[in-house]
Amino acid sequence: MDTFLIIRLSSLGDIIHTLPAFSALRRKFPGAKISWAVEEKGREILDLVQGLDEIVVINRKDWLGSLKNVRRRDQVALDFQGLIKSGLLAFLSRSRRRIGFRGKNCKEPLASLFYTERPAPLPEEETHVIAKNLRLLTCLGIEEAGFEFPIVIPDKVAESVEEKLRGIGHGDEKKLLLYNLGAAWETKRWFPEKWSELISRACFDDSFPLLLWGDDKEKALALAVEEKTGVPLAPFLSIKEVLALVRRASLVVSGDTFALQAACAFSVPVVGLFGPTNPRRNGPFLGRDKIVFCKLDCNPCYKTSCSTLDCLNKISSEEAARAVREIWLGL
Numbered sequence: 001m002d003t004f005l006i007i008r009l010s011s012l013g014d015i016i017h018t019l020p021a022f023s024a025l026r027r028k029f030p031g032a033k034i035s036w037a038v039e040e041k042g043r044e045i046l047d048l049v050q051g052l053d054e055i056v057v058i059n060r061k062d063w064l065g066s067l068k069n070v071r072r073r074d075q076v077a078l079d080f081q082g083l084i085k086s087g088l089l090a091f092l093s094r095s096r097r098r099i100g101f102r103g104k105n106c107k108e109p110l111a112s113l114f115y116t117e118r119p120a121p122l123p124e125e126e127t128h129v130i131a132k133n134l135r136l137l138t139c140l141g142i143e144e145a146g147f148e149f150p151i152v153i154p155d156k157v158a159e160s161v162e163e164k165l166r167g168i169g170h171g172d173e174k175k176l177l178l179y180n181l182g183a184a185w186e187t188k189r190w191f192p193e194k195w196s197e198l199i200s201r202a203c204f205d206d207s208f209p210l211l212l213w214g215d216d217k218e219k220a221l222a223l224a225v226e227e228k229t230g231v232p233l234a235p236f237l238s239i240k241e242v243l244a245l246v247r248r249a250s251l252v253v254s255g256d257t258f259a260l261q262a263a264c265a266f267s268v269p270v271v272g273l274f275g276p277t278n279p280r281r282n283g284p285f286l287g288r289d290k291i292v293f294c295k296l297d298c299n300p301c302y303k304t305s306c307s308t309l310d311c312l313n314k315i316s317s318e319e320a321a322r323a324v325r326e327i328w329l330g331l
Contacts, residue, residue: 001033004077005078006034008036009039010042025137051150073094083106098115099115125278125281178251182257184257187275298310
C-alpha cells in the first residue's frame with residue numbers, strides 16, 4: 001500500500017492552503033494511507049478534512065515520540081512548510097523519499113538539504129502559494145491546477161454557531177457581513193479608526209455586520225470598533241466554529257489571515273486588505289473577489305513588526321468601502 005506523510009505544521013491559513021494538494025494526492029492514490037503531521041492548534045481544521053487517514057500531532061518537546069507511529073522507510077514524506085524544523089521532521093520520519101522545495105522556494109533555504117527530491121523552482125512572488133504546493137506533487141507525477149478544499153462542517157458545529165448568532169440578534173432576514181479584525185502579526189492588523197471609517201461607509205439595510213476576533217489583543221481592537229460603530233462582536237468561537245461562521249457569511253472582509261483563507265476555501269466572497277504580504281501569492285483567487293493593497297517600495301516585506309506600518313496606513317477606508325459595496329450590491 002502506498003503511504004504518505006504530509007508535513008504542514010502551522011499556521012492555520014497555511015494549512016488551508018495545503019488542502020488542495022492533499023485532495024490531488026488523494027485522487028491520484030485513492031487507496032493510499034495518508035497521514036498529516038501538524039501542531040496541536042491545527043488539528044481542529046484537519047479533524048474536518050475528508051479522506052485523511054491519520055493526524056499526527058507534533059509535540060515540540062518530543063518530536064521522535066510524536067512520530068513513533070509514522071516512522072517508516074517505505075513512505076513518502078512531503079514537506080509543504082519549508083522550514084528547518086519541518087525538513088528535519090521529514091528526515092526523522094525515516095522516509096526513503098522526502099519531497100520538498102528547492103532552497104530559494106523554502107522559507108528557510110537550509111531545509112532543502114533534508115530532501116531527496118525537489119520540483120523545478122518557481123518565481124516565488126508571482127505564484128500563488130496553493131499553486132506552489134501543488135507543484136510539489138509533480139515529483140509524484142501529479143499535474144493538478146484545480147483548487148479543492150475537502151472540509152466538511154458537522155451539523156452539530158453549524159447548529160452551535162446558528163444558536164450563538166441568534167443570541168446576538170441575527171435573524172435569517174438579513175445577510176451576514178463579517179469583518180475579521182484580527183491577525184497574528186501586528187503588521188496585518190488594520191487600525192480601529194480605519195475599520196470604523198470603512199463600516200460607516202458600507203451600510204446596507206439587508207446586512208447584519210459582525211466583528212470577528214480571536215485573542216485578547218484582537219478583542220480589544222474589536223471593542224474599540226464596536227464603541228465607534230455599534231456593530232456587535234462575535235462571541236468567542238472555537239476554530240471549527242469560526243469555519244462554520246465564515247461559511248455562513250455572505251461576505252468576509254479581512255486581512256491576510258485564517259478567516260480570509262477559510263472564506264476562499266468555501267467560495268465565500270471576500271475583500272482582502274493586504275499590507276506586508278503579496279496578494280498575488282496569498283490572496284483570493286476567484287475573479288469576483290476584491291483586493292485593497294497599496295504597493296510601496298518596502299512591501300511585500302513579510303515582516304511581523306514595523307516601526308511605521310506605512311503599508312497599513314496607506315490602505316484607504318474609502319477604497320475598501322467601495323470594494324465592499326461593489327460585491328455586496330452584486331450579491
